[in-house]
Amino acid sequence: MIFNILMNEDTFSKWQSQLRKGYLELCVMITLNQKKTSYGFELLQLFQQADVEVNEGTLYPLLNRMHKNGWLESNWVTPQDSGHPRRHYELSKAGKKLLPDMLEKNQQNQVSLKNLGELT
Amino acid sequence: MTNTQFIAILEKALANMDKQSRNDILMEIKSHADESGNNDYSLLEQFGAPVELARQYLDGATITAPIVGRATFWGKRLLLSIGVSTVFVITVTIISVWYLSQDDFNFADEQSPQLQIESADWSTEEMSQSVEVNLEQSQASIYWHSEDKIIWKCKGANPKIDPTEGKLDIRHNHCLIFLPIQSASINIIQASAVIVRPQANVSLKMKQGSLRIAENNTEYRYEIKKNRSHSDDFQTNQSALVLIDINAMESTIERYQF
Numbered sequence: 001m002i003f004n005i006l007m008n009e010d011t012f013s014k015w016q017s018q019l020r021k022g023y024l025e026l027c028v029m030i031t032l033n034q035k036k037t038s039y040g041f042e043l044l045q046l047f048q049q050a051d052v053e054v055n056e057g058t059l060y061p062l063l064n065r066m067h068k069n070g071w072l073e074s075n076w077v078t079p080q081d082s083g084h085p086r087r088h089y090e091l092s093k094a095g096k097k098l099l100p101d102m103l104e105k106n107q108q109n110q111v112s113l114k115n116l117g118e119l120t
Numbered sequence: 121m122t123n124t125q126f127i128a129i130l131e132k133a134l135a136n137m138d139k140q141s142r143n144d145i146l147m148e149i150k151s152h153a154d155e156s157g158n159n160d161y162s163l164l165e166q167f168g169a170p171v172e173l174a175r176q177y178l179d180g181a182t183i184t185a186p187i188v189g190r191a192t193f194w195g196k197r198l199l200l201s202i203g204v205s206t207v208f209v210i211t212v213t214i215i216s217v218w219y220l221s222q223d224d225f226n227f228a229d230e231q232s233p234q235l236q237i238e239s240a241d242w243s244t245e246e247m248s249q250s251v252e253v254n255l256e257q258s259q260a261s262i263y264w265h266s267e268d269k270i271i272w273k274c275k276g277a278n279p280k281i282d283p284t285e286g287k288l289d290i291r292h293n294h295c296l297i298f299l300p301i302q303s304a305s306i307n308i309i310q311a312s313a314v315i316v317r318p319q320a321n322v323s324l325k326m327k328q329g330s331l332r333i334a335e336n337n338t339e340y341r342y343e344i345k346k347n348r349s350h351s352d353d354f355q356t357n358q359s360a361l362v363l364i365d366i367n368a369m370e371s372t373i374e375r376y377q378f
Binding site: 039040041055056057058060061064065068074076083084085086087 | 141144145147148149151152154155156166167168172173176177179
């Protein structure tokens, strides 16, 4: 019984993390499309405000992966008021081209789920 | 764990990553720590274990990658060393073989100082009849001269000569030989010989031997019988005065080239 519960939690957690990966990537893309440029700490704050659940240990590796995929470009900016250099991200050409397709696919998925839920 | 310790562990765990990406990640995490306040212990609280964070960055690559990386690094150096050593050994071997297989001088040059027979190094035996030279596991250059003598100079022990039979037996030696202008019979057994402008008929029997012929602008009648042997294409002149008769088994016959 306990084994089954643990297994269910484990598989659910895996399923959740698989689902979240694509979802968070889309969140980052949408945010950067709106703001043009942002950096990790600011993105975390923006996501918090929008009730997007994400922690530091997930977001930074995700940004790094998206950068490696070629969806994001990054550059280091040192603001004049604070002395910390910040790694700013923005959508790359490929990322900008990809975003409408990603949004459309997400929309389709929502519709499909709704349709499935309405099956009699 | 302090932030400094956190960064140090993370850096070590990302050792397999390229330097630029690793530096960007470390700077970004430091920047986040600066941004989020002055708590020296904040990174562990926010990011969790640095090794786990590294795993996220490595995206499927194992965390033991740095050790693999070091092994690969030393493995590459070892392979490079072995490769360089092998090339060096092969080069030295080729040069040595080439150098050792070089003739001491141009055997075809009959005026060569090495062939001046005034010195005491040469041995002489009167010989007016036909001659038989037996070469076994030896190397010899054979010339003809107008005197009724057989003259020779060897690097090893003095060869065995039988004046009554007209036989010169050379074993495990390295010799220069002048024969009288009489028909000669030369047996080459697992030996290497150069014959330079023969001036009388010569009959050669070869077994697993090597023969090089320096014609020095003289034409010859050739009769070559080959059994599992290789021979250069020698031009034969049926009206030539001197016959070179070769019976070769598992041997090579070539033009002399220095």
